[in-house]
Amino acid sequence: MNPAPFLDIKQLSVEFQTRNGVIRAIEDVTLQLAKGEVLGIVGESGSGKSVTAYSVIGLLDNAGSPVSGSATFDGIPVTGASESTLRDLRGREISMIFQNPRAALNPIRPVGLQIQDVLLRHGLAAPQTAKAKAIEMLGKVKIVNPERRFGSYPYELSGGMCQRVGIAIALSCDPRLLIADEPTTGLDVTTQKATMDLIRALTEERHMAVVLITHDLGMAAKYCDRVVVMEKGRVVETARIEALFSDPQHSYTKKLIAASPGPCSTLAELAPGDEARSFSSVAPSSHSEETAVGRKNVLEVVSLVKEFPLPRTIGSLLPWTRNSEEASTFRAVDDISFELKRGESLGLVGESGCGKSTTSTIITRLMDPTSGDVIFDGQNITTYPAETFAQRPERQKIQMVFQDPTDCLNPRYSAHDCIAEPLKRLRGLRNRSEIRSKVETLAKRVGLPVDLLDRFPHQLSGGQKARVGIARAIAVDPLLLVLDEPTSALDVSVQAVVLQLLDRLKREFGMSYIFVSHDLNVVRLLCERVIVMDRGRIVESGLAEDVFRRPSDPYTQRLIEAIPHFEPIGSGRPEAEG
Amino acid sequence: MERHLKHFCYVMGENPVTVFAFSLFALIVFFALFGPWIAPYDPLATNVANALQSPSWHHLFGTDQLGRDVFSRVIAATRLDLGIATSAVALSFLFGCALGCSAGFWGGWIDRLIGRFSDTIMAFPLFVLAMGIVAAMGNTVENIIYATAIINLPFYARVARAETSVRRQAGYVHAARLCGSGNIRILATQIFPNILPPMMVQVSLNMGWAILNAAGLSFIGLGVRPPDAEWGIMVAEGANYIISGEWWLAIFPGLALMLAVFCFNLLGDGLRDLVDPQRRT
């Protein structure tokens, strides 16, 4: 059984013309796909996985062009083909679905018509029957009430529904190859699982070949037959799933597998070795002694409630159309209470909209609660409004690490200035050389090379920016550090290193952590206890390992099941779980 | 600093048109500053015997109906026109920025109030409103400046508000709060340095419009009075002679006007490339 490859890419190289010269996006890429097979292309940012996919469908940006090599689809050469040939292939034989599903749909055109357009273009329906076929497609992607949804606009649909529409458009003409470019980015964890399951069901039913592009090894393990690993524009390893996870060949693959958090991984395994040397030996700070002796509560949250006013619609203003059951406010945080001891880390887990970010914002006193108290180190800090909290002495004891490392640094401040800011404002330091030496100490503690301190954010990598953010947060020796999804914007390998750093800092400084995340795997690595939130309420809390192994609440169970992962090497059962 | 210079040279190299704009700008500023000393003749000196001479070596741009040298008048007018436009833009920039930043940062009723005020001005066709303001306040050059500044205010307020409110929610603003900075300090040290570059682009583009506006007002007889040399009024006076073929009275001041505005527009485009390359048009 050796059929000619359905999709055959041979030594393809693509170059881009940019303002800074010519860049080779992919170099010498060779891969094959058989009919009906699911191939995963895995890599971190900059690996060239998307460029490879776009070359297959001929949709490279104007600046990009294939320089050497070839790509052939079922015998038809794709590189160098004429635009009209490609246009006939696209949608009919090869289809694609994208990240950011809502942005991928025409915002002012009803979704049903967008499906119809494709059907009519490829002649798969006559104008009279196109609408019926489109509605049928909507039903196939499990959209409820497809007749009504035919006329809906993208802004009326959720992210998951928009992606289903995207799938409907892509599959409407029954193509033989589907390229899915990170189709679950931006979606909730449970929605991600539903979307991927739908894609698998539909493509298996039609015996379609699929190319799945992802940065998530767990997802590749669960949904793909074979995997191609790419790094910096080159193919590093190609293998069947079982072989890849049981016996990875290339060092990058091994690094990637180790760095992906799974149910059995430990922090030390994530990124073996290289970070140990870049830390200077520093005397542990004053707080860490207390953690050994009887632990007091550093934080108590009591009956916290936060309501946001809903925008008033016309309907609510006119007395005869007013709906008496409609709420006028939205409860983002609905009466939650929990405690945190000195030196402990608590994970705050939930999907988007569950209220975890609102809770963390209130705890750091950037926002006032509607009611309830936050008692920090014995003091009720909610008695002071958020506006004036900046001047309180407690300000320096609670600090935060933000989610987006780029957004949290002022583009006009160098790394040194960013880290120096709390020292100047909260400690009142004025002496330039004193500030400089303190900043350098902090940089060494977080593993940021000192010569990078004078660079500006746009000259630093994602991991380096994350370190600057962490250095700034620990600059004034806080008791409590709130981390709001600090690694979700980072590549997996960088995430591994940053998590190890955070763990080491916690032990050195004796800080208490509140770690907000949607990823239970990551939380389990760093936190002793975890709280699961859903729609503003705490649905489960307890020790992280217990919650993970034996979740009692059905929502928690669904959350855990939805995260795709794989069993680690040598566990005896190298297959996908989840 | 070196980084800025390097980027500056790069953009200059990429875009020869911007170099042209910068040189032209330098030339215009030179004439504005040193005009009275360079001009070959006194712009106000009449010589009726020599009236309506077409351009020659003695009079590069010819003479007007009162025998005044058009070239000298065009150069002298540079100072007046640029002066009016700069004062008006400076005023509206200062006040517009202050209002816009406040509206964008604090939101709420401040935003609504400033928005209302700004919308009410924008509800008028701006040139028409300027006419009305000058008519009401009196026909002087100062009032031209005030009128232009008033009708220009909403423009800056709107841009400042948009730029500020985008940055208000940025992570680094929250981080600054965590570092103990209060609102005013955040506005001054975090937000303002970031909005300044796009605002500078707007200033440059706006200068061109302000010059056109001032010239337009004096064309219809407001503000500048004869015998003062100003491009708009020179075109107005020359208009009567164009149908009888004496084109140089109106065309040269008009060309000078056009060149100045063109220069500021190109400059604005070049500044935009310098500041934010993604927004190239």
Added chain:
Amino acid sequence: MSNKLIQIGRRLAQALPSVFGVIVISFVLTRALPGDPAVYFAGDMADKDSIEQVRQSLGLDKSWAEQFTIYVRNLINGDWGTSLSTGRSVTEELLTRLPASLELTLIALGLAILAALPLGVLAATRPNSWVDHLCRVMVTAGVSLPTFFTGLFLVYIFYYFLGWSPSPLGRLSIVYLSPPHVTGFYTIDSLLAGDQETFVASIAQLILPAATLGLFALAPIARMTRAAMLGALASDFIRTARANGLSNRVVLVTYAFRNAALPVLTTLGMVFSFLLGANVLVEKVFSWPGIGSFAIQALVASDYAAVQGFVLAMALLFVCVNLFIDVLLTMVDPRVGLDE
């Protein structure tokens, strides 16, 4: 559909504060005169008694609130004052002259749109081609051109130099009689009356001033069309459309242009505002008997009631145009009303 009607109703309601604001500012302008307003409104020829009369009728001796009420009441009754230079009421003057200005402005706007839209679209779809460069040059030059200068320049070239255009002295050469008044637009009226010659003559007089105004409006419309098309073509949903093999025509027209049309429509409002201002200048250059030249005469003659009446009229016209565009946008864009 009912949601759309509610949105349209909202737009109409939102126009009311604008109208109120316009009237307030108008009022302030009439009272901001340095010195005694009554003297200004009574005019140069007035003696003490007529000044007193003016003071009484305008209520200038009463409180601000009362003055404002009197002012508004007068406005609604159509009493916008009397023009000192012509002796007729301001409303009468404005109404008789309005069609001339409207004819000019609308034809200019039409020409501008006809030229700018294709130019902008072509420039966006063929980047770095000669069309693109032409568009960019025209746009940058266009926003730099002083309207009055363009007008004069065109007069010089086409009237004096080439002799193609008729003398730039008004709407119709003296030889012809104006057509019987139906709309006030000479072009339409002469067609309605079946008078071919007058129609051609009125068009001939219109060409240069309309071209001048049109050139002025061309630049911002072309710029926005090009920018909006470029923005739309770079969007994710265009990539999806192309990835599904949709034809070039469908991608350009149904997907890209319809999305680009929204900001272009918004720009038209702003352009109209500039056009109303440029109208004044063009009317002076071509001696066009519209409200613009009326305003200029009034300014020169210190005829304040006329000037303020003109300002108010233009503002109200502009508010109506903006409202119209807003309603159009509401009907075309399904997302309107989302963030309110």
